[in-house]
Amino acid sequence: MKAKEKIMTATRDLIYQKGYHETSIRDILAASDTGKGQFYYYFDSKKAVCLAVIRSHMEEWQTELFDGILSADIPAKEALGQMLDWIYDSHKEQEIYYGCPVGNLIIELSVVDEDFRALLLELVSEWSSQIKQRILELADHELTEEEAKVKANAMIAEIQGSILLLKVTQDLSILENNFQMIRTNL
Amino acid sequence: MKAKEKIMTATRDLIYQKGYHETSIRDILAASDTGKGQFYYYFDSKKAVCLAVIRSHMEEWQTELFDGILSADIPAKEALGQMLDWIYDSHKEQEIYYGCPVGNLIIELSVVDEDFRALLLELVSEWSSQIKQRILELADHELTEEEAKVKANAMIAEIQGSILLLKVTQDLSILENNFQMIRTNL
Amino acid sequence: MKAKEKIMTATRDLIYQKGYHETSIRDILAASDTGKGQFYYYFDSKKAVCLAVIRSHMEEWQTELFDGILSADIPAKEALGQMLDWIYDSHKEQEIYYGCPVGNLIIELSVVDEDFRALLLELVSEWSSQIKQRILELADHELTEEEAKVKANAMIAEIQGSILLLKVTQDLSILENNFQMIRTNL
Amino acid sequence: MKAKEKIMTATRDLIYQKGYHETSIRDILAASDTGKGQFYYYFDSKKAVCLAVIRSHMEEWQTELFDGILSADIPAKEALGQMLDWIYDSHKEQEIYYGCPVGNLIIELSVVDEDFRALLLELVSEWSSQIKQRILELADHELTEEEAKVKANAMIAEIQGSILLLKVTQDLSILENNFQMIRTNL
DNA sequence: AATGAATGAGGGTTCATTCAT
DNA sequence: TATGAATGAACCCTCATTCAT
Numbered sequence: 001m002k003a004k005e006k007i008m009t010a011t012r013d014l015i016y017q018k019g020y021h022e023t024s025i026r027d028i029l030a031a032s033d034t035g036k037g038q039f040y041y042y043f044d045s046k047k048a049v050c051l052a053v054i055r056s057h058m059e060e061w062q063t064e065l066f067d068g069i070l071s072a073d074i075p076a077k078e079a080l081g082q083m084l085d086w087i088y089d090s091h092k093e094q095e096i097y098y099g100c101p102v103g104n105l106i107i108e109l110s111v112v113d114e115d116f117r118a119l120l121l122e123l124v125s126e127w128s129s130q131i132k133q134r135i136l137e138l139a140d141h142e143l144t145e146e147e148a149k150v151k152a153n154a155m156i157a158e159i160q161g162s163i164l165l166l167k168v169t170q171d172l173s174i175l176e177n178n179f180q181m182i183r184t185n186l
Numbered sequence: 187m188k189a190k191e192k193i194m195t196a197t198r199d200l201i202y203q204k205g206y207h208e209t210s211i212r213d214i215l216a217a218s219d220t221g222k223g224q225f226y227y228y229f230d231s232k233k234a235v236c237l238a239v240i241r242s243h244m245e246e247w248q249t250e251l252f253d254g255i256l257s258a259d260i261p262a263k264e265a266l267g268q269m270l271d272w273i274y275d276s277h278k279e280q281e282i283y284y285g286c287p288v289g290n291l292i293i294e295l296s297v298v299d300e301d302f303r304a305l306l307l308e309l310v311s312e313w314s315s316q317i318k319q320r321i322l323e324l325a326d327h328e329l330t331e332e333e334a335k336v337k338a339n340a341m342i343a344e345i346q347g348s349i350l351l352l353k354v355t356q357d358l359s360i361l362e363n364n365f366q367m368i369r370t371n372l
Numbered sequence: 373m374k375a376k377e378k379i380m381t382a383t384r385d386l387i388y389q390k391g392y393h394e395t396s397i398r399d400i401l402a403a404s405d406t407g408k409g410q411f412y413y414y415f416d417s418k419k420a421v422c423l424a425v426i427r428s429h430m431e432e433w434q435t436e437l438f439d440g441i442l443s444a445d446i447p448a449k450e451a452l453g454q455m456l457d458w459i460y461d462s463h464k465e466q467e468i469y470y471g472c473p474v475g476n477l478i479i480e481l482s483v484v485d486e487d488f489r490a491l492l493l494e495l496v497s498e499w500s501s502q503i504k505q506r507i508l509e510l511a512d513h514e515l516t517e518e519e520a521k522v523k524a525n526a527m528i529a530e531i532q533g534s535i536l537l538l539k540v541t542q543d544l545s546i547l548e549n550n551f552q553m554i555r556t557n558l
Numbered sequence: 559m560k561a562k563e564k565i566m567t568a569t570r571d572l573i574y575q576k577g578y579h580e581t582s583i584r585d586i587l588a589a590s591d592t593g594k595g596q597f598y599y600y601f602d603s604k605k606a607v608c609l610a611v612i613r614s615h616m617e618e619w620q621t622e623l624f625d626g627i628l629s630a631d632i633p634a635k636e637a638l639g640q641m642l643d644w645i646y647d648s649h650k651e652q653e654i655y656y657g658c659p660v661g662n663l664i665i666e667l668s669v670v671d672e673d674f675r676a677l678l679l680e681l682v683s684e685w686s687s688q689i690k691q692r693i694l695e696l697a698d699h700e701l702t703e704e705e706a707k708v709k710a711n712a713m714i715a716e717i718q719g720s721i722l723l724l725k726v727t728q729d730l731s732i733l734e735n736n737f738q739m740i741r742t743n744l
Numbered sequence: 745a746a747t748g749a750a751t752g753a754g755g756g757t758t759c760a761t762t763c764a765t
Numbered sequence: 766t767a768t769g770a771a772t773g774a775a776c777c778c779t780c781a782t783t784c785a786t
Contacts, residue, residue: 046760212776522735
C-alpha cells in the first residue's frame, strides 16, 4: 500500500474511533508507519487529511449506497430496507460501537469549522435527496416533493439518533429495534 | 456571582458551543474572569468541571422536564407535546444552532471516557424511562413495557437525530418539521 | 496536640521521607489536618518550617546524643558505641530506609540555600566537636586536637556514607557491617 | 555540538549543581540554547534525560575508573590510591563543592523513584565489586569474599560521607584529610 | 487564632507545523 | 519523494503565597 493511502486509512480509522481532536498527527504517523515528511508532502494539514477522509466517505456512500442500493432496480421499500441493512451491518460486528463516522464529525466539527460543515452538509443533502426519491415512489407520488423531503429527513434523523443512542448505551438491540420500527412504518 | 458559579456557567456555555476539546482552561478563565488558581481550587480538573456541568444539565432536566412537564397532571399526549416545545424553544432563539448539549457530549466523549459515558447514559436512561411511562398511558396500557420502551427510544432517536440535522444544516425548519411529524404520530 | 506542633511533626516526617522539594504545603496541610491560615499564621514560609524542623533535629541531637550519650559518665569507647547504637536503632525498624534526616537535607539543600547550609553545618560541627572530645579521651590525649578532629570527621563520614549506602541498597546489613567495623577500629 | 548532546551536557551540569528538582526544563533549555520541541524530540521526559545522564556517568566510571584505574596492571594499593586521586581531582578545582553527582542523586531520588534507585544501585554495586577485587588482592587473599565486600563498602561509605561533609562545610581539607586516612589504613 | 478564597508565575508536556537536506 | 531535526504556542495542572474576613 502506498504511503498516502496508508495515511488516509489510518486517519479514517483513528478519527472514527477517537474523534478529530483526540487524534494527533503522531497517532496517525504511528498507525500508518510513516514519517512527518510523507504526511506533509501529501497533505497540507491535519484538517486537509480529515477533509480527504470525509470525501472518501462520500465516495463510498455514493458508490455503495446512492448508486448501488438506492438506485437499484428494485421496489422502493426493498431499497430502503437494504439501506438500513447496509448501515446496520457496518455496526453489528464492532466490539465497541463508535457511532456513525459522518454523524460524529457533524457534531464534533460542523459548528467549529465551516469547511467541514459544508462538506458534511453536502453528503447529508445528497443522502436526503436520494431517500426522498424513493419515498415519492413508495407513496405512488401522492406526496408533494416537500412532504417527501420532510419524511426523508425524519428517516435520517431516526437513523442518526439511533446510532447516537447506540454509542451511549453500547447496546446493539436499540439499533435493531429502532430500525425495525422504521421498516414497519414504511 | 461567585467564582465557582461563574466558572461553571462559562464552562457550560463554552463546551456547549465549541465542544469539550475545543474549550481550553484558558478560555474558561477568560470567559469567567477568574484565575488559574481559583479554577483548581474549585475543581480537580477540566474533566471534573465538565462532569459537574453534565450533572447540572441532569438537574435541570430533572426539575424542568422529568418532574415538571412529564410529571404534570395533564394527558400524556399533551405532556409529550410540551416536551417537544421545551426542546424546540431551547433552540429556536439561537443565532447558531449548536445542537443538543447532551447529544454533543455523547458523541464527543462517550467512547473516549467511561466516566462521561456513564453519566450521560444515566441521563438518557432516565429520559427514556420517563417517556416510556407516558407512552404506556397514551396507548391505554395496551402495549407491553418492552414495546413502550422501544417506542420511547425511537422518540429520543428522532429528537436527537433531528437536532443533529439542525446542527449540520443550520436550518431550523428541519426541527419544526420533524417535531411536527413526531406529534402527528403520537 | 496544638496546630503548630502538628504542622511541625507532619513536615518533619514528610521531608524526611520524600525530601524538601517533593513535599508540598498541600501535603503538609493534609498530613497535619490543618488549613492554609494556620500554616501561615505560625510560619512565614515553607522554608521557615523546614528550618524549624532542622532546629528541632538539633535540639533532639543535643539532648539525646550530645548532652546524653556523649556526655555520660562512661568510658569513651562505650559512649561512641552507644552513639552508633542510637543511630542504628533509629533506622532498624523502618520498612523503607529513608537515610539520615540531616544528611538528606545537606545534600538536597546546602548548595542551593545558604541559610540551610549554615544551620546544617552548625549541627555537623557540634557533632564533630563532641566526637573529637571522646576520641581525645580514647587516645589518652596522645593525639593533637587537629588529629582528633580529623578522626572525628572520618567517623562522621563513615556513618553518613553508610546510611547513604543503606538508602540506595535498602539493605540493613550494610549498616550493621559498617558500624561493626567502626567499633572494632576504635 | 548536536542538540541532543547539548541538552545532555546542560542537564548533567544543572542537575549536578542544583539537584533534580531545582532544575527545570526551562533551565535546561536556556543552558543548552534549545527549544521545547527539541527537548521532547530527543527525550520522553525530564526523568528520561536524568536517567540518561546517570547512564553517562556510569559509562564514564566504567571507562575511567573500572576499566582504567582499577583494572590497570599495577599493585592494588596503588590502584586504590589512584582511585582516590581520581575522585579528589574531580572536586579540587571547583569553586563551589557540589558533592558527588551520584551520591547526590542517591539521596535525592532513590526513595522517591524506583527506576532511579535501580540504576544508581547498579553503579554502586559495580563499584563495590571492583574495589572488593583489589582488596582481596591487597590482603593476599587471606580475606573471605564476604569480608572483602564489607571492607569495600566501608571504603565507599567513607568516600561518600567525606564528600557529603565537603558539601556542607565547603572545606576541601576535609576531603584531603579523610582520603589520606583511607590511604594509610590500606 | 483561624478561615478558605484568590493570585499568578511556573511546572512538565503535547501539539501542529516548518525547515534544511 | 522522503527524512527527521527544529519551532514555539498552547496544553492541563501545581506551586507557594496573600488577602479579606
